[in-house]
Amino acid sequence: MGCCTGRCTLIFLCTLQLLAALERQIFDFLGYQWAPILGNFLHIIIVILGLFGTIQYRPKYIVVYSVWTALWVAWNVFIICFYLEVGGLSKDTDFMTFNISMHRSWWREHGPGCVRREVPAPATRSLDDHSYISVTGCIVEFQYLEVIHSSFQILLALIGFVYACYVISVFTEEEDSFDFIGGLDSYTYHHHSPLKASPVQLKPVYLSK
Secondary structure, three states, rough: OOOOOOOHHHHHHHHHHHHHHHHHHHHHOOOOOOHHHHHHHHHHHHHHHHHHHOOOOOOOHHHHHHHHHHHHHHHHHHHHHHHOOOOOOOOHHHHHHHHOOOOOOOOOHHHHOOOOOOOOOOOOOOOOOOHHHHEEEOOOOOOHHHHHHHHHHHHHHHHHHHHHHHHHHHHHHHHHHHHHHHHHHHHHHHHHHOOOOOOOOOOOOOOOO
């Protein structure tokens, strides 16, 4: 397959997905978002597997990648619904941290233009409670930044899924053509070989003295 093919495009898409996943993983680590961290980790592994399968002509690995992209789209749709509070979901719950901490998205306090101020809390409450941190001046609210990240992930996953299906079909056709050619060569060798044994039996000749 040449350079300007679906295979090369899928390699580029997998590389772009890796970079986007690593960028997202960094900010999820900063915000202690353990559920997205786990999802990003699995995503990075599967994308590397798909990249390896594309480079090494392994269609089975690309099948795993294509199945994962469908699950990845579903996960990011859930994240969008979570931050937009669709279907009774609330972005103020501790779901993303597995109820381990009260941390929220890193973008909540560090988004573009955000000014973070700590407000003195009562003695009965912890200073780590985000209820006593004032954030003002944000150009874009943190939930919309999370939605933008998830939407970009969905876009890459959908394009990657389409190209993965195309590359799988191309690899399968090539394997079938190789098998067909190999079968013809085998048939030709066994039935039309010039070295085929002669049915005439040779008998020893004895010279009389």
